[in-house]
């Protein structure tokens with residue numbers, strides 16, 4: 001998908017919400033376990049209920065890999081459903097990959113060509129030749145981990161490297177990579193105040209911001225420091241939306257939660273227009 005199409009969808013829906021499909025058989029409503037493919041049945045119901053209020057879906061690959069072949073099949077069915085029913089919606093493979101170039105090329109093929117995702121999350125630790133294979137794919141986007149939402153982010157990401165914090169080094173060095181115009185970055189919502197510094201280095205790049213909802217990040221703080229004239233944000237919530245209820249009304253509850261976040265986003269969007 002082209003960035004212009006993502007921006008126009010954000011403007012139409014007045015939302016920059018990404019719904020995280022972190023689908024866990026221990027958490028989905030019990031009655032769905034009788035379905036032939038409970039993970040897909042759950043995802044389909046969540047997508048049907050929430051799609052008017054979000055512009056992106058982010059299946060976290062761990063939740064599918066955990067169930068082996070069956071999990072991969074559910075993920076594939078989810079992607080086919082999304083791409084057929086809602087081709088305008090941006091898809092993110094939250095896979096956090098990255099390896100030597102020869103191997104990264106295969107990861108890129110797996111997620112961009114075989115699974116037909118619009119984007120993938122990548123760990124930057126192995127550097128340029130581990131990232132550039134992903135950047136070769138036209139209209140696909142590579143989302144580099146910059147400053148993550150978890151406590152462990154302070155172990156390395158905020159440590160000084162050549163006089164500045166490592167996450168700043170990731171932001172500025174990655175801008176020199178071939179195909180850098182296809183880069184986006186992860187910055188956790190729990191670190192919203194850092195967004196002011198992030199924006200000095202990547203004033204226009206799209207940021208994937210997970211950590212509102214279950215991890216306690218604030219949408220308003222994220223917007224205060226991170227929003228751009230073209231929005232430049234995809235704010236993700238997974239558990240806060242998809243597990244809003246564990247009963248038969250789970251899809252309705254997810255819809256209400258997504259709508260509530262969309263309404264908060266609409267207020268933030270009004271401030272930049």
Ligand SMILES: O=C(O)c1cc(=O)[nH]c(=O)n1[C@@H]1O[C@H](COP(=O)(O)O)[C@@H](O)[C@H]1O
Nearest residue numbers: 060094121148149188210214215237238239
């Ligand atoms: O790359 C991510 O999406 C990600 C980066 C990060 O810094 N923090 C983070 O929580 N995530 C992912 O975002 C989702 C957050 O889920 P909830 O906390 O349930 O909203 C999970 O799939 C995480 O793996």
